[in-house]
Amino acid sequence: MARSPDVVHRPGDETGPGLAWRAFNWGAALKSGALAGLIFLVIPQGSPWASMTFASGAVMGRPVPSNVALGIVLQMVLAIGYTLLIACAARFVRSWRGIFVGGLVGLVLYFANFGIVQATLPQYSGAEVRVLVTHIVFGMFAAALYKGMTSRSRH
16 A cells, blocks of 8 residues: 555554544645745735735734834744644645634634733734734635645646
């Protein structure tokens, strides 16, 4: 029985791909996070029609002080961290479902982000609908990038 390089077979699993788990692709997850982070630097609220721009000082849709360098570093760290979590969840389902799972993980990450901001930096809360939408759109976009980078082409 041939083994697929993107599937990890557990010991004793000789019955086929039904019980196999998709291997986590660190390279694809890191690239997806970096690319999504860069794109969300340009459109910080997940929409090109939003009022915030690259120079506005936003991290995942949340307004922060106008220190652009700090905002870029925070955005990229969060984007890569978020994408690692999104990719962990999205790897178990097929492409379109993976995008939906990415949106759900983005929703969960929003609530975690909201709780942390409320507890530590309440002055940066506000306009939460925009931040919520940004997290969901980011989750879907990051999942789509990861799924696209890990899917096999069918020739």
